Amino acid sequence: MSLTVVGSIAFDAVQTPHGGRERMLGGAATHFALAASFFDEVRVVGPVGDDFGDEEYAVLHGRNVNTDDIEHVAGGKTFFWKGVYHENMNSRDTLETELNVFEHFDPKLSQASKDCDVLFLANIFPALQLNVRKQCEKARFVALDSMDLWVNIARDALVAAISEVDCVILNDSEVELFTGEREVVAGARKIMEHGPSSMVVKLGKYGAALVTNDDSFWIPAFPVDFVADPTGAGDSFAGGFVGAIAAHGGEATPEVLKLAMAYGTAVASYNVEEFGTERVARLTAPEIVERVQELKRITSFETPDIALKD
């Protein structure tokens, strides 16, 4: 099996109530790829500039991520994003976005990337997502992420891309913006009317909900002791989630989807404990398994046996 991800590779500057970094490796495709690398062979497609060097490649290679389809734009600068988190750490403001090489990004997939079994379209211009989706004809499971910007300025293109994927992953405020619905299940089902058979609604530090045509499944965030930096939590959730589905042959049965929610939650919980990719870059498989088991323990209970009064 193989998994292809298309999206941003970045340098991020981040400030949180617990500190900051002026320049660290980031980008949606980077966070996704590192997380998904525990589950499958991952190929990452995205552009970088001259400032992206051995140190950055080493992080990806350290997790055996295939970087053959990272496009080096000679003379260019890597995408740069700067954000600051509010005191509650659940919301942030973007201070700067320098698109740089991302501005004219036209994804070029090698045959190996096109032949993937599972595809993740990270947050990029939706027309490019659709273009990539069409190139990966054999993919058995395709998931897509997006953001408020595209809902606001490229809604039709976003709907067109959504209609060609199996699963959409958005946060609750994006679902509300897209559908006008405040309630998670109702909003998700409106999005699913465009075609996808499932949707994940991320709820930040409150966890995530999986919505299918006839059911929903809810999982809390793993209760970590300390959050240093939430950047990339959504993308590492997606990496664990989509990765787990890839590990099951791309077959997204209801049981596999629920288990995938737990893996996504576990990987994301490690991501937030340190800045950027620092923690996931040295994460181990047993650590992921430990948190998946702990999630099961803290969310299961016996069937109620208390005789209630009328």
Ligand code: AMP
């Ligand atoms: P997350 O915290 O999971 O939403 O992802 C944060 C990552 O998304 C950061 O590492 C940024 O580099 C990247 N990012 C921020 N803004 C954009 C954008 N407009 N397009 C693509 N990637 C972005």
